[in-house]
Amino acid sequence: MSEPEPPVEANAVERTDREHVFGTWSYQSEVDPTQVVDASGVRFTTADGNEYIDFSGQLMCSNLGHSADRVADAVAEQVRDVPFVAPNYTTDARAKLGEQLAEITPGDLSKTFFSTSGTEAVEAALKIARLYTGKQKVVSRYRSYHGATHGSISVTGDPRRLAAEPGVPGTIKAPDPYAYGSTLDPMESLEYIDEMLMLEGDTVAAVLVEPIVGSNGILVPPDEYLPRLKEIAHDHDALLICDEVMSGFGRTGEWFGCDVFDVEPDIMTMAKGLTGAYQPLGATTVTSAIADHFEDELFCHGHTYAGHPVAVAAGAAAVETYREENLIEHASEVGDYLGERTAELGERHPSVGETRGVGLFRGIELTRDPEKRVPFGERADKVSTGTTVVDEVSATAADHGTYVANMINTLIVAPPLPITESEVDEAIDALDAGLDVSDDAMDD
Numbered sequence: 001m002s003e004p005e006p007p008v009e010a011n012a013v014e015r016t017d018r019e020h021v022f023g024t025w026s027y028q029s030e031v032d033p034t035q036v037v038d039a040s041g042v043r044f045t046t047a048d049g050n051e052y053i054d055f056s057g058q059l060m061c062s063n064l065g066h067s068a069d070r071v072a073d074a075v076a077e078q079v080r081d082v083p084f085v086a087p088n089y090t091t092d093a094r095a096k097l098g099e100q101l102a103e104i105t106p107g108d109l110s111k112t113f114f115s116t117s118g119t120e121a122v123e124a125a126l127k128i129a130r131l132y133t134g135k136q137k138v139v140s141r142y143r144s145y146h147g148a149t150h151g152s153i154s155v156t157g158d159p160r161r162l163a164a165e166p167g168v169p170g171t172i173k174a175p176d177p178y179a180y181g182s183t184l185d186p187m188e189s190l191e192y193i194d195e196m197l198m199l200e201g202d203t204v205a206a207v208l209v210e211p212i213v214g215s216n217g218i219l220v221p222p223d224e225y226l227p228r229l230k231e232i233a234h235d236h237d238a239l240l241i242c243d244e245v246m247s248g249f250g251r252t253g254e255w256f257g258c259d260v261f262d263v264e265p266d267i268m269t270m271a272k273g274l275t276g277a278y279q280p281l282g283a284t285t286v287t288s289a290i291a292d293h294f295e296d297e298l299f300c301h302g303h304t305y306a307g308h309p310v311a312v313a314a315g316a317a318a319v320e321t322y323r324e325e326n327l328i329e330h331a332s333e334v335g336d337y338l339g340e341r342t343a344e345l346g347e348r349h350p351s352v353g354e355t356r357g358v359g360l361f362r363g364i365e366l367t368r369d370p371e372k373r374v375p376f377g378e379r380a381d382k383v384s385t386g387t388t389v390v391d392e393v394s395a396t397a398a399d400h401g402t403y404v405a406n407m408i409n410t411l412i413v414a415p416p417l418p419i420t421e422s423e424v425d426e427a428i429d430a431l432d433a434g435l436d437v438s439d440d441a442m443d444d
């Protein structure tokens with residue numbers, strides 16, 4: 001474990017960047033970018049010479065770590081051979097990745113629309129569901145994030161939605177399976193969705209969920225939740241869309257979050273781990289029944305960069321890397337170990353309210369009062385100024401050599417899949433130091 005470093009002044013790059021580039025989701029006066037100069041394996045190095053274990057895979061997307069040579073080579077080769085062709089042409093990698101996704105996604109999911117981000121993957125899913133069913137409404141949940149563009153932010157439940165309201169009409173929010181912090185039992189919340197769909201009449205095109213909720217706190221539903229949700233959606237002639245942008249590509253120790261529950265959605269959205277973050281790429285994969293519908297109906301959607309050759313080359317090489325390096329199995333094994341180590345943190349630190357998760361997708365939820373489960377970070381903090389105790393926990397972990405993202409009241413642990421047990425140990429030591437800060441800040 002490295003010793004805490006004293007704070008350093010911003011360098012010239014950081015100052016220039018701060019002046020000319022917007023920081024995302026932030027009051028610009030609080031933006032303080034740090035220059036990264038090197039990245040390798042599960043670590044990255046900043047310009048001041050500090051090295052960090054990447055315990056959140058940057059934005060829960062660097063699933064392959066920072067040394068996936070096969071992907072880097074595929075990108076370099078493609079950019080030299082055929083850097084770009086319009087979407088009405090194809091390339092070897094585009095056909096290959098389409099086929100690979102049909103193989104690794106569950107059941108009959110077989111045809112893909114490629115875009116450049118998670119939010120675009122969700123936008124495509126929403127339009128496809130509406131065009132296919134002829135219905136307009138979409139039910140999603142409050143503790144969710146589906147992207148920043150207008151449709152995706154309208155179906156997002158978390159506070160990032162509020163600035164975009166009133167948003168797209170026909171986007172309805174349901175309660176979540178959140179046993180620790182909600183007044184509703186997870187299975188009761190599910191039956192409420194059944195009632196919502198009944199009350200909406202036959203007007204709902206789709207129910208959209210993250211099978212395991214990501215940035216809103218790593219919420220794992222009971223085993224029977226997702227199968228029953230599919231049943232409810234289909235009973236009301238609505239589609240089930242699983243947003244696997246964060247939970248996909250080995251994060252859970254399975255290819256996809258829905259595989260944990262043996263559920264095949266009608267539409268699946270992917271991004272992030274699809275290329276291990278080596279290129280921006282989104283994917284929306286549908287069943288053959290939905291694909292067939294568009295044989296004689298207009299697929300009224302597209303982008304200049306739909307199936308960008310360099311991005312799909314990265315995707316095809318990434319899928320090969322997951323397969324050939326057995327990263328899904330590895331994530332499952334090290335994920336069990338990570339689960340044990342985070343549970344130990346829970347036993348040691350009274351400010352840890354709950355640890356939860358699957359595979360290498362873990363959340364550590366904090367509390368200032370374990371009896372009453374009072375959070376340190378409130379939902380409103382996501383869009384307000386200043387730092388929370390949870391931010392201070394992350395900052396202290398960083399001082400001890402580990403980067404860990406947090407959202408509202410939960411530390412989000414989602415390291416690159418190749419992480420080893422000893423690297424997990426190193427990062428857990430840093431979190432141990434960070435959690436002393438929240439222990440000290442508890443209510444008396």
Ligand SMILES: Cc1ncc(COP(=O)(O)O)c(C=O)c1O
Nearest residue numbers: 117118119145146147243245246
């Ligand atoms: C579940 C989920 N869906 C969609 C998105 C949006 O992806 P992007 O930021 O690539 O647009 C995210 C981003 O974090 C996500 O976690």
